[in-house]
Amino acid sequence: MNYNDLGNYIACKRSSFITIPLGTGGGLDESNLSAFLFTKRGSSVFIAFDAGTLWTGAQSFLRDTNYATYFNITFPPWATQIDQQVAWFIRNHVLGYVIGHPHMDHIQGMVQASPEDYLPSNALDMKIDNGLIGLLKDLLNPILGTSILTKKAIVGLPFTINSIQNHIFNNVLWPNLPGFGRYDYFTMIEGRGYNLTDVIFLNDTQRQSLVNTFPNNAQLTAYSTCHNDIQSTAFIYNDQITAEQVVFFSDTGIPSGNYNCDYQQKIYNVWKNVRIDKLKAIFLECSYPNNQSESQLFGHLRPKDIMPLLVSLLDLGVQPTPRMKSLSHVKLIVQHIKPLVNQTPSANKRLNIRQIIYKELTDYNPVGIQVNIPTQGEPICI
Template sequence: MKHVLAKAKWLLCVALFFVGSAHLQAQTSSTAPAFEVVVLGDSGGIQDGNLSAFLLRSLTEPNYVALDAGTLVNGINQSIKQGAFSELTIKEDKKWGKAGTILRQHVKGYLLSHAHLDHVNGMLVASPEDSKKSIYALASVNTMIGETYFNGKAWANFSDRGIPPLLNKYHVVDLLPGTSTPIADTELSVTAFSLSHPVESSAFVIEHGDDIFVYFGDTGPDIVEKQGKLDAIWTYLAKQVKHKNLRGMIIETSFENERPHNLLFGHLTPALLMGELGRFAGKIGGEQPLKGLNVVISHIKYSLAKNVDPRAKITKQLNEANDLGVNIIIPQQGQKFQF
């Protein structure tokens, strides 16, 4: 009995070590990883300093693109503390330090899914000390960012478009839905798709050679939104996976299953996410075609309420509903993953 308890204790320690590790290789096969993701911000909602933002790069280069930028500098600092950039060759600029060097030299652009503040705040407040780079978004998203923030009132216009004076730090690039666009100063390309949300949101299919990674901004499910936007993405991806490697996706799950559909405000629950992934699997065909797919959960809403832990409940509901065999990953700020 003592031997069994000792072994169980050892296994628990090992599990806790990997959960807390800043560097996780999220793979289910012997295939070498192709992408690296650093979690700058994992949460949705009200906790400033930890809002939706990820860095992604191909492992063949040292340059990242930011997937949303709700939290930026604080996320980089937290990631440095956890060793997330330990494998990155950094020539630290004496003036800017390590965090400044990463932001200014290694983050080459922003893919912004939509204009809500919890997805762009980090970029806005970092802009005075950022370097020149491009903002990639659907046209409506870029227009809203210019009108709402880069207007000389809410914030100085650091872009090269819109209300003067233009500070010309950020080059604004309108993405055409369904059309591949190269991301400057990286080896990556991106194809954008529209998502259903109170303002237009976006999904980004990012490619490097034959490898694909997908990032979803905030999105409601098709059965609620009635616009078929996720169906269009699943159809596209189902065709792509026949000749390319889908390495993983980041997709939101903001609320628990108990949330009424009329109060989702363009977001997903565990049950709704699994329903959408099931429709994706159906388009691919075969038995468990998504088995082992890395699915990183973003935008879990933080709550100030006492004795409420949305992250724990959503994790439980996702695992209970996971009959597709996908690899569900609940990220934490500062972690690094390889896919």
């Protein structure tokens, strides 16, 4: 979907949320790995769900100047080159990172951008009225602002946070930037709902500045899922004013091996907390086409695995009265499609992998969900 189209512009005016796919792929191409910025419509600050690619995705987004139709993003006068603008965008508009599991293709972008992921000491003196600076500058003393503004949150369940802390930012694989005050870790407890302001912002002054804007009035809940031999995560975002929900799954699916984790039951546990009539979107991986054998899935999904899961959502989710029989009001945002490097299914020799996945998802879609194959850098209105 091209967000420059008039029809999409009109749809966006009616939407509740916007996501920017900074990375949509499932490996090999390091310039396009799983990462989605997310915000409420009308806001210009974002949280990141996974962070496999940041820089290249932000480049793609900012090169199309029509982003100004949807977001209030301005740059310091010196930021005239695309790399300067990308760095500024990441520093000033990405509030924190909600990470579903610690595999490199889901954290690599955050790690590589981390040396530049901070606001300069004179940030509060700049004539910028949007992003993180715009939210905070009226309340903060410029002398104190440096230490307050430079920290961002890395958020996840214990397995994810411990892995990043011990094996990534450890002064061996990568400098311990959290130890130097660049980031703080927020470890969630499974099944507990957290105010997003408590998760992303780590001081009272910042929370007080966000009474009427994103990420205030939002709650985030994490549920463990299975990804082959490690733990992954699904996050439910709840708008506390409208009760609307968005579900984001990091990698999950059928294991290749005998591992003590029932991936379907874990997904069912998530579904039991979803309000069908309030659900706006599901971010879910579909790494392979239907011809991929189960022995070669390694904790991923195919279209023929996804549709039965969505049928189970209608059975297990919280239903209104009368019951809803379809998910036609919901967007399925398909992520983590792996490049097609082996033989193409004989029936689809003229199609690329994204087209194959889309065709297989739409050929059998008993719940009527809106299938969306995102394009890197192109916002999707939800």
